[in-house]
Amino acid sequence: MRRQVLIADDHPLIRYGLRCLLRDCDDIGIGGEASDGHETLRMVRGPQQWDLLVMDLSMPGRNGLELIKLVKAAQPRLPVLVFSEFLENLYAVRAIRAGASGYLSKKAGADDVLLAMRRIAAGSVFFSERVTELLATHPGRDAQELPHTRLTDREYGIFSRIVNGARLTDIADELSLSVKTVSTHKSNILEKMTLGGQVELVRYAIEHKLLDAAG
Incomplete structure (x- = not known):
């Protein structure tokens, strides 16, 4: 069959x-x-x-x-x-x-x-x-985790889009969220990863090979 x-x-x-x-x-x-x-x-x-x-x-x-x-x-x-x-x-x-x-x-x-x-x-x-x-x-729950592994799946998806150059408005449209909600997620991401802003997010992604190089 x-x-x-x-x-x-x-x-x-x-x-x-x-x-x-x-x-x-x-x-x-x-x-x-x-x-x-x-x-x-x-x-x-x-x-x-x-x-x-x-x-x-x-x-x-x-x-x-x-x-x-x-x-x-x-x-x-x-x-x-x-x-x-x-x-x-x-x-x-x-x-x-x-x-x-x-x-x-x-x-x-x-x-x-x-x-x-x-x-x-x-x-x-x-x-x-x-x-x-x-x-x-991949680190387990009891292992010493890298900062990006602390993110929820939703936060990781937004993190990935931000470091690959997407604007907050584009992310909001793609995920059917408000720009305010995406901005809140971004703030939570920065807090969880103890980073100061978008430049540091991108630098972190480069250092840990988390940029999308598929294109």
Whole structure:
């Protein structure tokens, strides 16, 4: 029986590429597509049973780590593969802790993408060598934590966007928040990380290799 994959990505070219990748596969195929977080949730909560959700982290509407948690709350047995433009060191550990069964950068080769889909749809997990290394070295709750690991998932998402040059208004639009709320989050981030301002945030991100170099 051919396993059914739901693809959630706001870029038509990515969805087209994944359709082409699976077009001739007898064991796994794309059964549906979503272009934003709200549509993804609607399809996950709908009557059709999916064997795998392949999702981007950055989409209009509900997105990122919050979307993974909402998907798992609605369908705990639905495995999730994050297929993201963000490099592994930025979000992989947090995505897996949110409920994802695997994480791949969009720079991954076609063979790795297909292998990850098949493994996760079959009920296993898929971690690249880099993700395995990150999981092994990521500080536990009782370890001496780096300042950015103290941030909540929402705060980390805003931190990541700020250090990669996004304006507060753009972040507010993307996350469907008010500018005031984003500004409050920024203040909380600076306080938790004991940093003096945006320049220090960027410097910290550079020192700890947390800038998005995927583009």
